[in-house]
Amino acid sequence: MKLIDRARMKSPWVLHYNSGSCNGCDIEIFACMTPMYDLERFGIVNVGNPKHADVLLVTGPVTYRGARVLRNLYEQMPSPKAVVAVGTCACSGGVFRNCYNCIGGVDKVIPVDVYVPGCAAKPEAIIEGVLMAVERMSEHTPLKRGK
Amino acid sequence: MAVKTILPFGPQHPVLPEPIQLRITLEDENIGQVLPALGYVHRGIEKAGENNDYPLNVFLVERICGICSATHGLAYCLAVERLLGIEPPPRANYLRVVWAELHRLHSHLLWWGLLADAFGFESLFMQIWRVREMVMDVLEKTAGNRVIISVNAIGGVRRDLSEEQISEMLHTLEECEKQLYALLPVMLNDYTVKKRTAGKGVLTSEQALRLGVVGPTLRASGVAQDLRMTGYAAYGELGFEPIVEQGGDCYARAVVRARECFQTIELVRRALQQLPDGDILTKPRGNPNGKAIVRVEAPRGELMYFVVGNGTKNLERMRVRTPTLANVPALLEMLPGAEFADIPVITLSIDPCISCTER
Numbered sequence A: 001m002k003l004i005d006r007a008r009m010k011s012p013w014v015l016h017y018n019s020g021s022c023n024g025c026d027i028e029i030f031a032c033m034t035p036m037y038d039l040e041r042f043g044i045v046n047v048g049n050p051k052h053a054d055v056l057l058v059t060g061p062v063t064y065r066g067a068r069v070l071r072n073l074y075e076q077m078p079s080p081k082a083v084v085a086v087g088t089c090a091c092s093g094g095v096f097r098n099c100y101n102c103i104g105g106v107d108k109v110i111p112v113d114v115y116v117p118g119c120a121a122k123p124e125a126i127i128e129g130v131l132m133a134v135e136r137m138s139e140h141t142p143l144k145r146g147k
Numbered sequence B: 001m002a003v004k005t006i007l008p009f010g011p012q013h014p015v016l017p018e019p020i021q022l023r024i025t026l027e028d029e030n031i032g033q034v035l036p037a038l039g040y041v042h043r044g045i046e047k048a049g050e051n052n053d054y055p056l057n058v059f060l061v062e063r064i065c066g067i068c069s070a071t072h073g074l075a076y077c078l079a080v081e082r083l084l085g086i087e088p089p090p091r092a093n094y095l096r097v098v099w100a101e102l103h104r105l106h107s108h109l110l111w112w113g114l115l116a117d118a119f120g121f122e123s124l125f126m127q128i129w130r131v132r133e134m135v136m137d138v139l140e141k142t143a144g145n146r147v148i149i150s151v152n153a154i155g156g157v158r159r160d161l162s163e164e165q166i167s168e169m170l171h172t173l174e175e176c177e178k179q180l181y182a183l184l185p186v187m188l189n190d191y192t193v194k195k196r197t198a199g200k201g202v203l204t205s206e207q208a209l210r211l212g213v214v215g216p217t218l219r220a221s222g223v224a225q226d227l228r229m230t231g232y233a234a235y236g237e238l239g240f241e242p243i244v245e246q247g248g249d250c251y252a253r254a255v256v257r258a259r260e261c262f263q264t265i266e267l268v269r270r271a272l273q274q275l276p277d278g279d280i281l282t283k284p285r286g287n288p289n290g291k292a293i294v295r296v297e298a299p300r301g302e303l304m305y306f307v308v309g310n311g312t313k314n315l316e317r318m319r320v321r322t323p324t325l326a327n328v329p330a331l332l333e334m335l336p337g338a339e340f341a342d343i344p345v346i347t348l349s350i351d352p353c354i355s356c357t358e359r
């Protein structure tokens, strides 16, 4: 168990879901993977399967139709897991607060660990958010608790 | 005997940055019927636009789509300006072109990167996005934000360019052009790229016209139609010529977008050289009344705004028609008969933007 936990802290795998965003934050998440910012130097890998993922990056104000998919993805991820809300509209609804089809914030649907504000959130901020999520995750694991 | 399988593609899938679901019926490895399921990104922006006052809506429409936000803002401002009967100053028109074209450049580069990624050419994806970062830096330095630049305002633009910024912009674009030229042989002549795109998803010009296709997808089928030819903002004074390819397949679409990257750089350069002096904003007065339709060329094709004012500070109705909506029927015609492995490339070749389409 110990080894797996340690590996998870050194190399968290992220899953990205767009719950109704404008794409602005999504392309910034993509930009994080490219040579300029290079998330992989922290061992962070973008995966497509929720069963492989440790950190869920959610963008968008969560539309009613997207909420079910978001909840499914969250439930399919194995614990320990962390959720990062990327962008102002994922944090609070942002400009889409008054739209009739928006729930208005990821935390109304699933628990959120880290909020990354910004419209669009800058890649530096997103990277910092993921690293904070990993830190928070490590506090919950047996590895840290044992100490 | 062929085995029939129904395959859900999406709503969450690594090659799709946005949630859309395609229910694909497969017969062995070939695609039979394709049914799209939409609605994951519908937020209700048009309705929300009726509750905000009209200057505030600029920020809302920019967030219909983050990738072409400058074009959305531009189209909305043009429409409201028409209702109010005001003309932006000439300098503002040129600056609008500069930022709209820079957005087109980053959008096309983004698309090229995603295309390379869709057929597994990871190193080309990384190289192209490295070039794209230069464009993003220019946007950030001149407009203050990387993606949503919010430069358009009703009656003009919100920010001016200083001499220093202009020369820096020109310098960066030159560097950008040089690096793109270095990548061009790989983008256009590489064996992998050709093998995965040439002859896939063919759309003839008759088909394209019948289905009402727009943008680079239409121009790749040999139809010279680009709304920049109508000369809105300052395009009329810049000597714009549309780029046309004859192939009609995914490769032709890729070539159109690659050539448009260079054209865009050239347009920005011309606009900056001819930039007139003067004000950048005409103050809007009064409340909009009447109806206006504006059509502009977004990176993905024709974008139409229809606004109705009723003499109050709120709009009566705002309607947006986006390019992807026009291109989805073409996609549904291209996919049947193709091979399963080509789904990502063909889907990407129309450059789908779901958040525009569903709003």
Ligand code: SF4
Residues within 6 Å of the ligand: A021, A022, A023, A024, A025, A026, A059, A060, A086, A087, A088, A089, A090, A094, A095, A118, A119, A120, A121, B063, B066, B148
């Ligand atoms: S925070 Fe802003 S840029 Fe990001 S997805 Fe929401 S509206 Fe778009």
